Amino acid sequence: MKVIVCVKQVPDTSGKVAVKPDGTLDRASMATIINPDDKNAIEAALTLKDETGCKVIVVTMGPPPAEGMLREILA
Template sequence: MKIVVCVKQVPDTKGGVKFNPDGTLDRAAMLTIMNPDDKAGLEAALRLKDQYGAEVTVLTMGLPKAEEVLREAMAMGADKGILVTDRVLGGADTWATSQTLAGAIRNLDYDLIITGRQAID
């Protein structure tokens, strides 16, 4: 069984929230974490891996810094990590993000896709 898990790097609001002068989040000044709902999905995939010998691929979209969540996922037991990154995707809304991730998934061999319910940001 081949499982794809979508994860997102999000600001760690426990570390304090910082804003730019224009009112947007100052993501560069904030610590980041793996989105909790996505982490729960990854944990479910890893249980399937243990039970059935599944292969788990983690997919994220973001800045090169988003590699941090891929490394965390692989440290937890994921087999592969894929980062979709491009300057043209900066500031992508949910529709553009979903289309980009769907396009990446179409190029993968999978039996199951797991996503979180929503992101905390």
């Protein structure tokens, strides 16, 4: 069995929040984190792996800097 977890980066709103003049978030100037709900899904998948021996696959459609996020998850 394989468990596939989709993850994405989201702006870290606990730090500096930048807003554009039109009222939208300026994501380019904000730090990013792994979506907390996605972290929960990864933990659930790893629990299943420990119980059943299944394979866990994590994917993202993020920009090239998302590679760092995937490496963090791998660690």
